Amino acid sequence: MGCAVALSSTAVRADVVAVVSSKSSITTLTKNQVIDIFLGRRIRFPDGNPAVPIDQAEGSATRNEFYERFANMSPALLKAFWSKIIFTGRGLPPQSVANSMEAKKFVMANLNTIGYIDRSMVDSDVKVVLAP
Amino acid sequence: MNAFSYRLTLTALLAALCVANARAEDPKSGTSMFSFSGFGTLGVVHSSEKNADFTSSVFKPDGAGYSESWSPGVDSRIGAQLTARFSRQFSALVQVVAEQRYDDTYKPSVEWANIKYQFTPDLSARIGRIVLPVYMVSDFRKVGYANPWVRPPTEVYGTNPVTNIDGTDLSYRLHLGEITTTLHGTYGRDYTSDYPHGVSSKARDVWGIVDTTEYGAASFYVSYLQSHISLRPPIALFDAFRQFGPQGIAIADNYELIDKTVRVVTLGASYDPGNWFSMAEWTHSKYHSFLGKSTGWYVSGGYRIGRFTPYITDAQVTNAITSDPGLTLSTLPPYLAVPAAALNAGLNQVLARNPVQRTISAGLRWDFTKNFDFKLQCDHTRLGPGSPGTLINVQPGFRSGGTLNLFSATVDFVF
Numbered sequence: 001m002g003c004a005v006a007l008s009s010t011a012v013r014a015d016v017v018a019v020v021s022s023k024s025s026i027t028t029l030t031k032n033q034v035i036d037i038f039l040g041r042r043i044r045f046p047d048g049n050p051a052v053p054i055d056q057a058e059g060s061a062t063r064n065e066f067y068e069r070f071a072n073m074s075p076a077l078l079k080a081f082w083s084k085i086i087f088t089g090r091g092l093p094p095q096s097v098a099n100s101m102e103a104k105k106f107v108m109a110n111l112n113t114i115g116y117i118d119r120s121m122v123d124s125d126v127k128v129v130l131a132p
Numbered sequence: 133m134n135a136f137s138y139r140l141t142l143t144a145l146l147a148a149l150c151v152a153n154a155r156a157e158d159p160k161s162g163t164s165m166f167s168f169s170g171f172g173t174l175g176v177v178h179s180s181e182k183n184a185d186f187t188s189s190v191f192k193p194d195g196a197g198y199s200e201s202w203s204p205g206v207d208s209r210i211g212a213q214l215t216a217r218f219s220r221q222f223s224a225l226v227q228v229v230a231e232q233r234y235d236d237t238y239k240p241s242v243e244w245a246n247i248k249y250q251f252t253p254d255l256s257a258r259i260g261r262i263v264l265p266v267y268m269v270s271d272f273r274k275v276g277y278a279n280p281w282v283r284p285p286t287e288v289y290g291t292n293p294v295t296n297i298d299g300t301d302l303s304y305r306l307h308l309g310e311i312t313t314t315l316h317g318t319y320g321r322d323y324t325s326d327y328p329h330g331v332s333s334k335a336r337d338v339w340g341i342v343d344t345t346e347y348g349a350a351s352f353y354v355s356y357l358q359s360h361i362s363l364r365p366p367i368a369l370f371d372a373f374r375q376f377g378p379q380g381i382a383i384a385d386n387y388e389l390i391d392k393t394v395r396v397v398t399l400g401a402s403y404d405p406g407n408w409f410s411m412a413e414w415t416h417s418k419y420h421s422f423l424g425k426s427t428g429w430y431v432s433g434g435y436r437i438g439r440f441t442p443y444i445t446d447a448q449v450t451n452a453i454t455s456d457p458g459l460t461l462s463t464l465p466p467y468l469a470v471p472a473a474a475l476n477a478g479l480n481q482v483l484a485r486n487p488v489q490r491t492i493s494a495g496l497r498w499d500f501t502k503n504f505d506f507k508l509q510c511d512h513t514r515l516g517p518g519s520p521g522t523l524i525n526v527q528p529g530f531r532s533g534g535t536l537n538l539f540s541a542t543v544d545f546v547f
Contacts, residue, residue: 032310032348041312041346043253050253059502072406076439076499083278083546086169087213088263088271089225089248 015119016065018130019104024111025049029129035071037114039081040091045114054106054115055096062100066116069132167215173276175207175542183530184523186538188283189293192232193328196538198525205232207283207542209274211243221250229274234328241326243274243296254305264297265316265342268353268400268413276544280409280434280443281495282509283540286522287447288415288428290487292396297322297338316342335359335394353400353413363389367422369478376459376472383458387479389421408435422479424453424486434497441497451486454519484532488516504545511538 018034020026026045036042038053045051056063058075067073073081085091097103100117107115108125122128179186179197187195188206196203209231217223224247230240246260263271267289272278274295283289299320306313319339325332340357370384395418402411410433417426427450434443458476461469495509515521517533 030310036310036312042307044307074406074436074439074499075502076505077406077436079503079546080278083171083275084272086215087171087211087227087275087278089213089215089223089227089244089246089258090271092167092215092217 017119017128018116019126022127031070034130050112052112053094055094170212171275171546172210173544176202177206178539181536183527185525191326223248234326257302259300266292277546282507282542285430285447287449290522291426291428311347313345332364334362349405350403355398357396361394387422392420394419422482424451426451439499445493448490449487455480484518487522488519489521490514507542509540
């Protein structure tokens with residue numbers, strides 16, 4: 001019984017991965033590199049090409065999972081982080097799209113874009129650069 | 133806010149509108165050029181000390197304790213910000229904040245109003261009304277939601293209450309492997325008459341260098357600022373000292389705050405891996421005047437358990453100059469020794485007002501719903517011997533060197 005519950009809870013939990021276009025020269029990134037790009041601390045990939053992060057809508061499960069898992073940040077903590085940046089005019093959060101499908105389309109269309117999507121949506125069009 | 137800052141704001145707004153018009157004709161711009169956001173805090177503070185007021189800034193005329201049993205003015209404020217992005221390089225920002233002012237109104241004033249040019253993603257310049265980056269959280273000290281506490285520790289953030297200057301700054305970000313370091317140079321001036329009791333200050337040739345270094349969850353902060361500051365009206369006591377020959381003149385020159393070089397050094401560090409946070413800051417100010425040499429520090433930390441973040445803070449402010457022997461009475465004839473003794477007493481009264489205190493705080497932040505938090509904080513303050521600490525409106529029944537307790541409750545929000 002306990003085993004069944006454990007199994008079902010892992011199945012329910014969204015498994016999120018960071019992706020770039022399959023045509024991108026990037027093969028793998030560290031957790032810090034990915035998070036620095038999403039938090040606006042880093043604007044280039046390690047190879048020197050510009051890095052454009054694409055976020056998902058506030059409140060979406062995939063977004064919460066992404067920041068919780070890779071940055072150890074709750075939605076409230078992330079909001080507080082961006083409040084520090086916004087109210088000093090130092091920057092704005094990344095552009096965001098509605099869901100993983102939209103994020104994937106964005107990543108496929110632009111070589112410089114990095115997004116995060118549900119692992120179940122990974123196919124030959126995108127390349128996983130960071131997984132849990 | 134003076135005439136100069138009104139003109140500045142108007143210029144910034146007009147410039148923004150002109151560029152906006154020019155840009156509106158560009159059919160390529162897809163997303164909205166303007167973004168509007170805001171923040172605020174609603175709070176009350178209660179103090180156990182009934183013969184003096186606790187408040188969060190010298191710009192406020194009263195607070196909790198003597199004037200009010202439950203004071204909303206200490207922490208409550210609302211801020212609104214309009215950002216305009218004209219192109220990838222060019223943007224403008226206006227932030228207006230309404231909070232309790234020197235005249236006990238909540239008339240809004242312009243906190244920032246500047247134009248920014250982003251030369252490269254790592255190099256930018258701003259001109260207009262910009263932040264005065266004295267401390268680690270100076271940039272967002274008024275945004276309660278962005279801070280772990282009800283208010284930044286008064287022992288450090290109270291030593292230099294000015295939050296903005298009219299001028300220019302340059303920011304350059306460097307990437308060294310996984311380390312990011314941001315160098316920030318700033319220059320400007322601040323003329324303000326926002327103090328209670330008709331006091332005004334002029335800070336000219338304000339310049340500073342700040343370095344913020346980030347490595348993963350760790351960040352380090354170093355800043356140096358200096359400025360020439362004059363306080364008006366001049367204190368009559370010092371003119372009286374000047375009647376007493378070279379020694380009196382030397383005392384007056386030493387303590388008068390007229391065109392004096394003020395220097396501030398601040399060091400800070402924070403570590404925030406997510407489940408918990410810790411931060412510490414140390415600051416030293418040399419005022420070359422009756423404000424003395426002030427040193428403040430705090431150490432703070434908290435643990436995040438779901439939506440709850442309990443935290444504790446230990447903070448202290450001391451001052452190297454809280455008394456002075458004054459005029460040498462033994463060399464004066466008796467008819468001069470009596471008024472000289474009175475002047476010495478007056479000087480020592482002024483110096484004794486320099487804040488010396490230590491505060492232990494415990495609080496709880498509750499992120500009860502999206503974009504809102506609720507905070508409770510208890511502060512226990514021990515005042516230095518003979519010092520009123522950071523308290524204002526000290527009444528005859530006040531006993532210095534004692535202790536006081538504060539209870540604060542706030543709701544912070546962002547939108």
